[in-house]
Amino acid sequence: MINADRLQGVIVLGFGCALLLWLVPAHVTSVPGDPLDPSLFPKVAGWIIATLGLLLVVFARSDSAVPARQEVFGILCFITALVVAALFLPVLGFLPVACGLMIASLLLLRERRPIWAALTLVGVPFFVWFLFVVLLGRPLS
Amino acid sequence: MADFSLLMAGFSDVFTLYNMLFILCGVVLGQIVGAIPGLSIIMALAIAVPLTYGLDTLAAISFLISVNKGGTVGGAVPSILLNVPGTPESAATAMDGYPMAKKGKPMKAMKYALYHSVLGDLSSDIVLILLAAPLAVVALKMGPIEITALMILAFTVISGLVGDSLIKGLIAASMGFLLATVGLDPGMATPRFTFGLLELYDGVPLTAVSIGSLAMSGVLLGLLNLRKPDKEQHSAVSIKGGSREDNTVTFAEFWANRYVALRAFIIGTIIGAIPGLGSTTAGFLSYSVNKQAAKDPEAFGTGDPRGIAASETANSAVVGANLIPLLTLGIPGNIAAALLVSAFIIHGIQPGPLLFEEQGRLIYGMFGAMLVANFCNLGVGQFCMRFWAMVVSAPGTIIYPAAMLLCFAGAYVITGATFGIFVMVSAALFGYVMRTFGYSIVAFIVAFLLTPQLENSVLKARLITDDNPWELLNHPVALVLIAISVASMIYLGPRKKKPLDAEMPTPTGQ
Numbered sequence: 001m002i003n004a005d006r007l008q009g010v011i012v013l014g015f016g017c018a019l020l021l022w023l024v025p026a027h028v029t030s031v032p033g034d035p036l037d038p039s040l041f042p043k044v045a046g047w048i049i050a051t052l053g054l055l056l057v058v059f060a061r062s063d064s065a066v067p068a069r070q071e072v073f074g075i076l077c078f079i080t081a082l083v084v085a086a087l088f089l090p091v092l093g094f095l096p097v098a099c100g101l102m103i104a105s106l107l108l109l110r111e112r113r114p115i116w117a118a119l120t121l122v123g124v125p126f127f128v129w130f131l132f133v134v135l136l137g138r139p140l141s
Numbered sequence: 142m143a144d145f146s147l148l149m150a151g152f153s154d155v156f157t158l159y160n161m162l163f164i165l166c167g168v169v170l171g172q173i174v175g176a177i178p179g180l181s182i183i184m185a186l187a188i189a190v191p192l193t194y195g196l197d198t199l200a201a202i203s204f205l206i207s208v209n210k211g212g213t214v215g216g217a218v219p220s221i222l223l224n225v226p227g228t229p230e231s232a233a234t235a236m237d238g239y240p241m242a243k244k245g246k247p248m249k250a251m252k253y254a255l256y257h258s259v260l261g262d263l264s265s266d267i268v269l270i271l272l273a274a275p276l277a278v279v280a281l282k283m284g285p286i287e288i289t290a291l292m293i294l295a296f297t298v299i300s301g302l303v304g305d306s307l308i309k310g311l312i313a314a315s316m317g318f319l320l321a322t323v324g325l326d327p328g329m330a331t332p333r334f335t336f337g338l339l340e341l342y343d344g345v346p347l348t349a350v351s352i353g354s355l356a357m358s359g360v361l362l363g364l365l366n367l368r369k370p371d372k373e374q375h376s377a378v379s380i381k382g383g384s385r386e387d388n389t390v391t392f393a394e395f396w397a398n399r400y401v402a403l404r405a406f407i408i409g410t411i412i413g414a415i416p417g418l419g420s421t422t423a424g425f426l427s428y429s430v431n432k433q434a435a436k437d438p439e440a441f442g443t444g445d446p447r448g449i450a451a452s453e454t455a456n457s458a459v460v461g462a463n464l465i466p467l468l469t470l471g472i473p474g475n476i477a478a479a480l481l482v483s484a485f486i487i488h489g490i491q492p493g494p495l496l497f498e499e500q501g502r503l504i505y506g507m508f509g510a511m512l513v514a515n516f517c518n519l520g521v522g523q524f525c526m527r528f529w530a531m532v533v534s535a536p537g538t539i540i541y542p543a544a545m546l547l548c549f550a551g552a553y554v555i556t557g558a559t560f561g562i563f564v565m566v567s568a569a570l571f572g573y574v575m576r577t578f579g580y581s582i583v584a585f586i587v588a589f590l591l592t593p594q595l596e597n598s599v600l601k602a603r604l605i606t607d608d609n610p611w612e613l614l615n616h617p618v619a620l621v622l623i624a625i626s627v628a629s630m631i632y633l634g635p636r637k638k639k640p641l642d643a644e645m646p647t648p649t650g651q
Contacts, residue, residue: 004578008578012312019319023334027334027335027336028331028333028334029326029329029331029333031329035328035603035604036326036329036600037328038328038329038331038333039333041318041326041592041596041599042333045322046319048311049312049315049319052308052311053312055308056308056309056312059308061306067577071365074364074365075570075573078361078364078545079361082545082549082562082566083563083566085562086549086559086566087559089553089559089562094550098546098549098550101542101545101546101549102542102546105364105542105545106538108364108368109364109368109538109541109542110368111538113536113538116536116538116539119539120539120542124539124543124546125546127543128543128546128550129550131550132554136192136195137195138191139557140550140553140554141553
């Protein structure tokens with residue numbers, strides 16, 4: 001089985017190389033030799049990241065933990081719910097989207113107690129809306 | 142030296158109903174969040190930053206500082222009643238707080254924690270007030286070359302001290318360093334890594350990144366823990382019953398711990414002033430030192446008030462002291478200070494030694510707010526401890542979704558568009574990966590925060606020296622700082638580091 005630290009080292013090293021060979025040349029203006037060269041810091045970051053990735057490969061620990069597949073699935077579910085909520089926010093407004101996000105959370109958490117579920121579903125979105133929109137005067141959509 | 146009239150004017154600014162109200166709200170919010178196991182002060186601070194957008198600068202800073210101070214007091218409640226630290230800072234408190242609560246004195250244990258927390262916090266605030274202005278005068282004598290060397294030292298020390306591995310700490314810092322280069326460069330104003338998105342021309346929004354990586358990633362982990370079918374159930378020690386003697390701490394009992402509190406205060410203040418170390422380290426170190434100094438060390442861990450005093454005084458003494466590097470050098474000592482920086486930046490203020498010259502009144506106002514917040518902390522804690530004891534049992538199925546929605550709304554408010562939410566969600570995913578694989582989010586955020594300042598200093602240094610590295614020999618302070626950076630890299634180098642906490646006793650059941 002591949003050591004998790006070593007695998008992370010390879011990924012970091014690959015990212016550092018991608019920065020130096022593709023991302024910096026393609027997305028940063030370069031003026032070599034000029035003290036104001038905009039690509040200096042991104043290039044330095046690329047070299048440091050690549051070097052540290054290599055060091056992580058060499059000095060990998062054997063006891064690094066790996067998350068369970070179920071945990072990764074759970075995280076992806078919550079992230080998806082947040083992204084979908086963000087996409088619908090300009091269309092539906094804050095309160096419907098917030099209630100939808102709360103429904104998704106309750107389903108993912110398998111909450112069965114009706115009072116707590118109702119509080120989460122209705123109370124939390126209204127509390128957040130009241131806090132930002134009414135008390136602090138910040139629009140939410 | 143500080144202008145006395147400016148100092149008095151700053152202090153008097155705090156005493157308006159508006160500012161006092163925000164201090165009180167901050168303390169109450171901090172104590173509640175601290176009392177809820179699983180939510181941390183950092184999460185509360187990250188979520189609270191967007192709430193301060195519409196506030197006056199002093200009210201905003203006072204509010205955030207009060208949240209931080211309230212959290213240190215509130216965090217002791219679940220440590221004592223549940224044996225589960227409300228915040229990592231209070232982990233050492235559980236070692237004697239929980240046994241004392243089990244002996245039928247939960248209120249007494251909570252009051253010991255409250256009084257010593259306020260004492261430690263107040264004392265370290267006084268040290269900050271006395272030291273910050275003179276140190277800032279010294280810091281002002283540093284030029285761009287010295288500041289560049291100092292930044293390099295800060296990067297190295299913070300990356301090495303937080304987390305178990307220097308390499309992973311430096312990788313985290315490098316990622317923050319890289320992320321900070323997004324946007325228009327400071328020299329030629331050409332876009333870097335903007336990928337055609339106009340929103341990225343001003344850089345990646347710091348507050349959205351902070352909310353995502355610090356608060357939302359923690360919330361996601363909390364939500365995941367709630368999904369686990371075999372999650373451990375903790376039942377709180379009841380605070381009902383008990384004699385009057387069991388519910389109060391007399392002055393004689395408080396005074397009996399004076400030497401413990403003094404040692405703890407010194408440890409907490411020193412650790413707080415060193416960037417990269419934090420309240421958790423201070424709490425455990427103070428507990429260990431005081432245990433070794435005691436004539437009867439075996440009494441520690443059995444409900445001894447000295448254990449509570451040692452932990453709470455030290456972890457609270459960090460709160461004031463960690464602002465010393467921020468106000469004198471512009472380097473945030475820990476993540477709470479980094480979040481304060483983001484609040485400063487939102488209000489158009491750049492932390493650093495110039496603060497005392499440019500924003501003296503505001504800084505003295507902030508000092509005044511810190512002192513007032515300590516007394517608010519004492520008053521609110523004194524009257525509300527019983528309520529916080531009920532908060533510890535609040536169900537996670539309402540707490541975490543509420544925190545998630547606050548992050549969601551806060552991220553929207555930052556940019557006034559869904560762009561902030563997408564940045565926050567990306568940072569949350571990145572933060573989750575970092576937490577899972579042992580990369581320091583502190584190093585990441587601090588590097589993200591310091592890089593623009595570092596880039597400006599490097600740019601000026603290159604122009605001053607005409608790109609001649611030998612010019613460095615004319616700057617002995619910079620040379621010493623670079624030598625310390627190299628020495629710290631060797632000392633903290635790529636080795637299997639034994640975490641400090643592993644050497645310490647752990648609370649029962651942890």
